[in-house]
Amino acid sequence: MAVSSTTTRSDTPPARAPRRPRGEGQWALGHREPLNPNERIKKDDDPLNVRARIENIYARQGFASIDPQDLRGRFRWWGLYTQRKAGIDGGRTAVLEPHELEDEFFMLRVRVDGGELTLAQLRVIADISREFARDTADITDRQNIQFHWIRVEDMPEIWRRLEEVGLQTTEACGDCPRVVLGSPVAGVARDELVDPTPAVDEIVRRYVGDKAYSNLPRKFKTSISWLVDTPYEANDIAFLGVEHPEHGPGFDVWVGGGLSTNPMLAKRLGVWVPLAEVPDVWAGVVGIFRDYGYRRLRNRARLKFLVADWGVAKFREVLEKEYLGRTLLDGPAPQLPERPVDHIGVHQQRDGRHYVGAAPVVGRVSGPQLTRLADVVEAHGSGRVRLTPYQKLLVLDVAPERTDSLVAELRGIGLEARPSAWRRGTMACTGIEFCKLAIVETKRRGEELVARLEERLRDFDADISIHLNGCPNACARTQVADIGLKGQLVVGPDGNQVEGFQVHLGGGLGMAQGQTAGFGRKLRGLKTTADELPAYVERLARRYLAGRSEGETFANWVVRVDEEELR
Numbered sequence: 001m002a003v004s005s006t007t008t009r010s011d012t013p014p015a016r017a018p019r020r021p022r023g024e025g026q027w028a029l030g031h032r033e034p035l036n037p038n039e040r041i042k043k044d045d046d047p048l049n050v051r052a053r054i055e056n057i058y059a060r061q062g063f064a065s066i067d068p069q070d071l072r073g074r075f076r077w078w079g080l081y082t083q084r085k086a087g088i089d090g091g092r093t094a095v096l097e098p099h100e101l102e103d104e105f106f107m108l109r110v111r112v113d114g115g116e117l118t119l120a121q122l123r124v125i126a127d128i129s130r131e132f133a134r135d136t137a138d139i140t141d142r143q144n145i146q147f148h149w150i151r152v153e154d155m156p157e158i159w160r161r162l163e164e165v166g167l168q169t170t171e172a173c174g175d176c177p178r179v180v181l182g183s184p185v186a187g188v189a190r191d192e193l194v195d196p197t198p199a200v201d202e203i204v205r206r207y208v209g210d211k212a213y214s215n216l217p218r219k220f221k222t223s224i225s226w227l228v229d230t231p232y233e234a235n236d237i238a239f240l241g242v243e244h245p246e247h248g249p250g251f252d253v254w255v256g257g258g259l260s261t262n263p264m265l266a267k268r269l270g271v272w273v274p275l276a277e278v279p280d281v282w283a284g285v286v287g288i289f290r291d292y293g294y295r296r297l298r299n300r301a302r303l304k305f306l307v308a309d310w311g312v313a314k315f316r317e318v319l320e321k322e323y324l325g326r327t328l329l330d331g332p333a334p335q336l337p338e339r340p341v342d343h344i345g346v347h348q349q350r351d352g353r354h355y356v357g358a359a360p361v362v363g364r365v366s367g368p369q370l371t372r373l374a375d376v377v378e379a380h381g382s383g384r385v386r387l388t389p390y391q392k393l394l395v396l397d398v399a400p401e402r403t404d405s406l407v408a409e410l411r412g413i414g415l416e417a418r419p420s421a422w423r424r425g426t427m428a429c430t431g432i433e434f435c436k437l438a439i440v441e442t443k444r445r446g447e448e449l450v451a452r453l454e455e456r457l458r459d460f461d462a463d464i465s466i467h468l469n470g471c472p473n474a475c476a477r478t479q480v481a482d483i484g485l486k487g488q489l490v491v492g493p494d495g496n497q498v499e500g501f502q503v504h505l506g507g508g509l510g511m512a513q514g515q516t517a518g519f520g521r522k523l524r525g526l527k528t529t530a531d532e533l534p535a536y537v538e539r540l541a542r543r544y545l546a547g548r549s550e551g552e553t554f555a556n557w558v559v560r561v562d563e564e565e566l567r
Contacts, residue, residue: 025217025295035296038073038175042215047074047174054078055156063104063152072098077176077214079109079169080155083148083434090432090439090499091489093471101436106150108133109172110162111208114182114200114224115143115387121165122374122385128158129367137370138443139363141231141427141476142179142221143387144172148434170209175216175301177207177286181235183225184357184386184394188349192226193249194241199278200224206279213286217293217301220286221258223389224251224278228334229341230389233257233265233509233517234477236303237285239278240334250274252334255285255315256307259474264304265509265517269316272331284323288315340463340511343394344424345417346403354403355386355396358415362428362446362468363391369413376409391427421460422453427477431470431487438470440487440499445530452534457541464541464554465508468501479519480507482554483537490527499530505566506558515555523563540566 023031025039034040041047050070058066066075071082082102093101110125117125125145129137132154133147140146150158162168171177180200187195203222207213223230226241232254239251250272257266273281285303294300307315320327344357360369377385377395384396393415398406407417416423426449429435431442446468453460467481478484484507490500504520528536543565548557558566 023296024300025297026292027295028291031295036298038298039295041069041073042175044069045074046211046214047077047176048170048209048211048214050074051078051159054152055159058152059154059156066152068099074174075106076173077171079111079172080150081107081173082436083107084432084436084438090487091497093432093437093439098436104151105148106152107430107434108147108150108158109140109169109179110145110147111168111170111172111179111204112143112145112387113180113204114186114197115184115389116182116197117385117387118165119374119378119383119385121167122370122377124161124165124167126367126370126374128161129370132158133367135366135368137365137367138430139360139365139387139391139393141363141389141391143181143184143389144179145387146430168208171214173219174214175218176214177203177216177220177222179222180204181221181223181225181230181389183227183229184343184388185227185229185347185349185355185396186225188351188353188355188396189227190348190350192241192350193243194226194251194275196224196226196239196241196251196275196278199239199275199282202279203282207283207286213283213290216286216290217295218298220289220303222282226251227341228336228511229343231477231480231509231511234259234480235266236289237282238266239273239282242272242332242334244272244329244331247272247274247329250331251278252331253281255312256304258302258304259477259479260302261472261474262299262304263474263479263519264308267307267312268333269312269319269328270330271316271328273328280324281319281328284319287323288318292318336510336513336515338513340515342390342392342424343388344392344419346407348400349396352400353396354398354400355394356398356403356406356410356417357388357392357394358410358417359392359419359423360415361423361450362426362443364443364447365414369415372413373410373415376406376413380406380409420450420454420458421463422450422457422466425463425465425482426450426468427466427481428468429470429475431468435470437473438487439489440470440501440530442468442470442476442487445533449534449537453538453541456538460541460545462544462548462554464544466537478507479504480509480517481520482506482508482558483540484520485533488527490529492529492531500527501530501533502527503536506555508555515553521558521566523566526567
């Protein structure tokens with residue numbers, strides 16, 4: 001006989017407890033376990049400690065003695081990267097192991113915060129270039145000087161010479177606060193109401209080399225300028241000069257900018273900060289990044305991702321309540337100049353003297369050239385040189401009657417103060433010549449491009465920026481150039497893969513009135529081989545000249561015309 005049961009069977013599975021969101025490695029939320037190899041390296045030993053090993057062990061025992069975690073990790077905190085071994089083509093960049101790509105020489109970055117150099121510093125850089133770096137000394141778009149061919153055995157002597165004249169390589173690379181960009185005319189510009197140099201100096205003095213700030217999720221980039229003459233929207237934090245209607249001159253604050261493979265532009269916090277408070281606000285933002293930044297995935301470990309997720313309002317609230325302990329004043333947006341400012345040419349300073357801005361080709365200079373520059377500058381009564389975030393340089397404090405002579409002398413050593421639009425507007429990253437991440441050559445291609453365009457379009461009367469990058473990481477800010485060129489392998493005329501570029505058109509930052517910041521237009525399949533690049537840019541420039549309306553910029557023309565005009 002069947003027995004009935006009062007129990008019922010359900011086909012619905014029991015409810016599961018909701019899954020906890022995966023942590024992003026944010027220290028402030030308790031996620032302190034190292035979550036990727038980079039975090040483990042930093043946890044095992046603060047990277048700043050590696051200098052002692054370089055001086056006491058590696059410089060004495062040579063390259064082979066270097067611990068791999070130091071070599072490919074902690075060395076960066078002292079400005080050192082292994083450089084690419086010669087002869088390895090771009091097709092092998094992504095498939096070889098680091099030890100197969102790297103040579104037993106280093107790239108070395110020297111911090112030049114605010115771009116300021118004395119003649120004594122310039123001469124030391126020139127001497128190091130000649131004696132230790134095979135005459136290399138590129139000017140980067142971060143206002144650094146970058147050497148190549150450096151041996152670890154020579155680092156103690158290089159540091160001794162740099163530090164003797166007040167220069168350093170501390171945190172020139174690595175997951176830390178890197179060089180502080182500043183206006184190359186800070187302190188002398190006629191339109192500057194507040195010289196931000198004291199804030200730049202205080203940040204460097206107080207925080208660079210401080211272990212409380214030496215372990216960030218990734219690199220942290222800063223810009224501080226009264227004028228709109230740095231690429232402020234491409235930085236993790238930027239301070240830009242503004243006048244408050246009640247409180248007077250101060251600084252507007254922007255956060256969360258960064259390019260690379262996932263570009264984002266910085267956003268205004270909407271606050272007004274007086275000069276004296278800039279270092280504290282800077283430290284607060286860095287503290288947020290350190291404590292709340294994403295450390296689980298390396299490709300999301302920049303401040304821009306946190307700002308995008310939180311939004312400006314929450315970011316400001318956390319900054320005020322948790323890091324500053326006070327409410328910041330609301331402030332106005334900065335006033336943009338009528339035209340973009342790059343300081344090339346001859347310009348009057350506030351004291352009646354002049355500064356002269358000159359352009360090398362794609363930032364490439366040499367030790368002998370810098371020695372001659374120091375001699376020329378000294379002979380013209382100046383003692384100060386400045387580097388720009390556009391791979392250019394300035395000579396300050398020149399008497400008005402000496403400027404023509406200086407312009408001529410600079411031209412004689414390959415530095416042009418009255419350059420063509422092409423030399424003036426072209427930048428290039430390090431490229432495959434030295435960089436382990438690169439896929440294509442950039443510096444030489446840039447030099448060839450400038451030479452071809454100067455020959456064929458010497459009198460071109462518009463400003464066009466051309467930025468060449470050897471890989472997708474955008475060190476040369478490709479996405480915000482009129483013509484951005486991202487290095488990659490493309491199919492050549494014979495069907496084989498050759499060096500080439502994906503083309504971005506019409507990008508830019510908000511550097512002048514009427515400019516809308518945005519990333520370049522990418523057309524499907526718009527690529528060029530490296531050999532065809534000069535002809536392509538010439539064709540594009542001629543079409544722009546023929547089709548532009550009165551006063552129309554290249555970026556606006558790119559947006560307006562049909563795609564076929566851009567191919």
